Amino acid sequence: MKTPMKLQLNSDQDLVKLYLNGDESVLEELLRRHKSKIYTSIYLLVKDQYLAEDIFQDAFIKVINTLRSGRYNEEGKFLPWVLRIAHNLVIDYFRKERRTPVITSSDGTDVLGMLQLNEESAEDRLLREQTHADLRTMIHLLPDEQKEVLIMRHYADLSFKEIADLTEVSINTALGRMRYALSNLRKMMKVKEVT
């Protein structure tokens, strides 16, 4: 996905204006700029590559529909706004899931991930996968509100003010949750080192 150099110099707000004026190419630039932040945030919450892709797509469909209908508030920043939409879709998914039986694999192994072909050795790949899986598991063991703040701060690159607005808490509460998230991760890592 390549976008013209000149677009890369524009702010998100400028790109949104261009998009509203009918320039389709700017959507590519917005996606290029923010896709990993948005997708990783969703993926770490739902833990499933395909579900994360569905939610990512649904979020952008809502973004497109809202922009086209003229309901986008220009005062808001683009990334926090998209993340709010994605975040709400994740919450909707978990609400629906609570009403349906859960089907999980016996050992939680990412079978589809194991099928990925690459050049590293099987042993290296397993070690890397295990390290990543351990950290992912630890992030998932955090209380939801701490996990959310960590993901929004680190992966979505939101400020604590933006996180506070998005999660409807004070900045100090958002900061406290980040501190507890890091503190809990450190404790979990220590326990893992000991065992």
Next chain:
Amino acid sequence: MLMIKTFTSNSSVNHLHQQPESCDSELIEESVSAFYESLKPELNKLIRNPSEEAIQRILAYSQRK
């Protein structure tokens, strides 16, 4: 005559209220902040991207609308 020293508080609590957008290291306790810095490379390894197909479907939807 009794001299009273006055000073301007520079506690982290006041600092939080005055500069909510300060960088992480100023806002989170030093040890936690140091741990975060050491953890960042590992956290970054978990960054993922959606498939190109997903991107193309979004672009196609936008063009249809």
